[in-house]
Amino acid sequence: MxxxxxxxxxxxxxxxxxxxxxxxxxxxxxxxxxxxxxxxxxxxxxxxxxxxxxxxxxxxxxxxxxxxxxxxxxxxxxxGLLTSDQIVAIRNMYDLSQVDLARLLGWGEATISRYESKAIQDEAYDTMLRIIKENPKAVLELLQKNANKFSAPKLISIKQKIMENLSSSGMEFLSRQSLESEYVRFQKQCDANGNTLLNIDKLEAVISYYAKRVNNLFKVKLMKMLWYADSLSFKNYQRTITGLVYCHDSMGALPIGHYKIVGLQNVNMQEEDGFEITKYHFLVNENIDENILSTEEQNVLDAVINKFNSFKSQEIVEYMHEEIAYKKTNDKEIIPFSLARQIKDF
Ligand SMILES: [Zn+2]
Structure with a gap:
């Protein structure tokens, strides 16, 4: 090269x-x-x-x-594993050293240091780290279980941090759980979720990525653009980006739990008064790191944006109505991603 x-x-x-x-x-x-x-x-x-x-x-x-x-x-x-920077960020949430975090989790003392520098964590370890990130209550439980491994002042300072994170992230945790509960029946890779389990971090990043680049992004258009991103990704790479499951709706594809997506704590949405209805306007969330999306995924999003940026809501709905995936499914039925392989050309 x-x-x-x-x-x-x-x-x-x-x-x-x-x-x-x-x-x-x-x-x-x-x-x-x-x-x-x-x-x-x-x-x-x-x-x-x-x-x-x-x-x-x-x-x-x-x-x-x-x-x-x-x-x-x-x-x-x-x-879909946490990057080394993300692991450092989790530690910083609770003011923990590498050894502290390893002790808290009952892991070997060098484990976190290895994950931040060299080794790639197994999925089970990754899941534990995500729990630490998303659920301060679980951190409190772990701290009580492993209290004897910490000095008294350290215990107090970690508890303090847990409380701070509870207030700011308690709501975020609840909003995520609420969406996750809708997806408990999709805990395996299948045609409905396009071989991908629900990934709320990526979902939030996709929404923010779109909102940053699309003028006047409202809910109907966003929902279609989510489906197109997942479908194009499935067509090109045999897996979707977000793990959302979509149903056939009169307005096109609509993800299961769409009200809860709109209500996610990290989704920057403004309600605006429209004609007879409330409109949901999506804006960029500067706190979200777009780089959790791989280059491949960002390329897919760019292609979708290029295609639909200038489409009005009604135009993208009409466009979607012509898709084979839409025509071959009935009202309220799940749209399988095997049908999305045949999406119209970009
Ligand atoms: Zn030289």
């Missing part, structure tokens, strides 16, 4: 020439194998313009670590 981007030129000690001189810091798309899977990621390296073609590239230990972390985080995103 010869494609690269120049990041900057920099004076450093070049191990190829054995002296300090100006080299190029570059980045390019590279592939590596992680857990038997091919991962495409951004790799940084140095280029020495003074060396011959045989050997004119090098890296440093620091750059190697950045590249590795980058590759692993790309893998994590593709598997």
């Amino acid at each position: 010869n494609n690269y981007n120049l990041i900057r030129t920099i004076q450093i000690e070049c191990p190829l020439c054995g002296k300090i001189h100006e080299v190029e810091e570059r980045k390019r798309i590279a592939t590596t194998i992680i857990k038997d899977e091919k991962v495409t990621y951004e790799e940084i390296y140095y280029f020495c313009p003074d060396s011959d073609e045989e050997e004119n590239e090098f890296t440093t230990g620091k750059i190697e670590n950045i590249n590795l972390l980058n590759a692993r985080n790309t893998y994590r995103k593709s598997k």
Whole structure:
């Protein structure tokens, strides 16, 4: 691969020439194998313009670590696992050191440190970390169970943090649980959810991603654009992005639990008075990290935005009415994603 981007030129000690001189810091798309899977990621390296073609590239230990972390985080995103930054953020929520968090969870003391630097967590560990993030009450229970592992002042300071997080995230937790309860019957990958379990983090990120780029995004259009994102992702990659399940509705595809989606704490929605009805206007949530969406997923969203940005609600409804997935299903029936394979061209 010869494609690269120049990041900057920099004076450093070049191990190829054995002296300090100006080299190029570059980045390019590279592939590596992680857990038997091919991962495409951004790799940084140095280029020495003074060396011959045989050997004119090098890296440093620091750059190697950045590249590795980058590759692993790309893998994590593709598997819906927390990235190392997200694990650090969870720790910071409760002011915990790496060892503190490992003790709280009853894990080996080096476990968190490994997850933040090198190793990729198993799904069971990932689930536990998400519980810590989303449910301060569970943290309190864990703290009581493992109280003997902490000093008295540390116990008090962690409890303080739990209380702070309870007030701000208690509502968020409840709004998520309320949506999750609608999806308890879809806890396996199937045709209804497009081989993807409900992922509220990604759902919120998709809504914010759209709201940032689409003018006047209201509920009817958003619901269709969610279906198109999931359908296009399914068509291209055999899995959806959000894990939502959609039903055939008079206005097109409508996700199960749509009222609860609108009510999610991290969805920035404004109610506006419309003609006879209340309109739900969606706006960007600057606190959401768009990068939890993989590059593939962002490409899908960009394609959907390109297609429908200028469509009015009624136009996208009419467009959807012509889809085979819509025509082949009856009112209130679940629209299987196998039918979404045949969506009209983008
Ligand atoms: Zn050199």
